[in-house]
Amino acid sequence: MELTRELVRRAPKVLLHDHLDGGLRPGTVLDLAARAGHALPAGTEAELAAWFHEAADSGSLERYLETFQHTVGVMQSAEAITRVARECVEDLAADGVVYAEVRYAPEQHVEQGLSLDDVIAAVAEGFAQGMDAARTPAGERIVVRQLLTAMRHQARSMEIAELAVAWRDRGVAGFDIAGAEAGYPPTRHLDAFEYLQRENAHFTIHAGEAFGLPSIWQALQWCGADRLGHGVRIVDDIEVADDGTVTLGRLAAYVRDKRIPLELCPASNVQTGAATSIAEHPIGLLTRLRFRVTVNTDNRLMSRTSMTDEMWSLVEAFGYGLDDLRWFTVNAMKSAFLPFDERIALIDGVVKPGYAAL
Known part of the structure; x- marks a missing residue:
């Protein structure tokens, strides 16, 4: 069977690394900005979409992160947050995603008086609305969970970690830290990670994206991360000789041996300079070496991407x-912050039958 983009779109997909404030529809940003009085750098949907992509396409993670001033800026009311969350689920479902963990930093949405709990509740309501709207006549629906993110340059990680535990039976699957890596090592938040371990809670850490092996080493060996957000720079610990012989360093071997999931985001990595192109992205080598590779979108608005786009780009490259x-999809479902029996049910009841039907 010839593999087509439409076939890829129809295939069931699992998404572990997607930012809520990085996936808004351009039209929604325009509408919410008009209501909130937030000034935007462009006045039409097409112009705004182009601006986000071009501003993020600089090769700099710091410049990439600046684009979030406008998405976060329009997500300061419960109504706006719920709308964005609902549309996120609808868009993922239309893209063939069957399970997703969507992350965001509650602390960034309290500028107009919302409490952290208000923010989480607004996202939960939007996800519930989206999951109900995406239910098929046969009763199938996308499953979406929250990951609560703390910003690594701020000092609220313990507070966010406590919220992740408090809300874990109400749609929150785990915890994350994000933001510029350089100068803000994950060990600055060690108390939060130790608390989460004591509470038997799951967490991932942005590591090995803009910064190299020390960031990955700290995330795993000091902080105890379950997964690596990006982790693409693990390739720095892999040597490929001229004759094709591959030698893994101690850290790379540990990551592969322990089956630590890599939340790879190809399109985003090219934009931020972590990879020079899709064809030269380390995902090819890491897949060949059978690391626990997963494919993700990171920020669908900034990268003009979707899970279909990400997977199709890998097919072409x-x-x-x-x-x-x-294999990518089962890897992701195995690595989800979901109870074991629910992961197995989705693998055996949704993912494998979905691929078999294609």
Whole structure:
């Protein structure tokens, strides 16, 4: 069977690394900005979409992060947050996603008086509305959970970690830290990670994106991360000789041996300079070496991407087939912050039958 983009769109997908404030529809940003009196750098939907992509396409993570001033800026009311969350689920469902963990930093949405709990509740309401709207006549629906993110340059990680535990039976799957890596090592938030471990809670850490192996080492060996957000720079600990022989350093071997999931985001990595192109992205080598590779979108608005786009770009660059895409998807579902029996139910009841039907 010839693999087409439409076939890839129909394939069931699992998404572990997607930012709520990085996936707004351009039209929604315009509408919410008009209501909130927030000034934007462009006045039409097409112009705004182009601005986000071009501003994020600088090769700098710091410049990439600046674009969030406008998405976060229009997400300061419960109504706006719920709308964005609902539309996020609708867009993911239309893209063939069957399970997603969507992250955001509650502390960034309290400028107009919302409490942190208000923010989480607004996202929960939007996700619930989206999941209900995406339910098929047969009763199937996308499952979406929250990841609560703390900003690594701020000092609220313990507070956010406590919220992740308090809300974990109400739609919150885990915890994350994000933001510029350089100068803000994950060990600055060690108390939060130790608390989460004591509470048997799950967490991922942005590491190995703009910064190299020390960031990954700290995230794993000091902080105890379950997954690596990006983790693409683990390739710095892999040596490929001229004859094709591959030698793994101690850290890379540990990551592979322990099956630590890598939340790779190809399009975003090219934009921020973590990879020079999709064809030269380390995902090809890491897949060949059978690391626990997962494919993700990171920020769908800034990267003008979707899970279909990400997977199709890998098909074009590396010649992957449906078996490879299923492998990525099962990897992600195995790595989800969801109870074991629920992961197995989605793998055996949704993912594998979905690929078999194609």
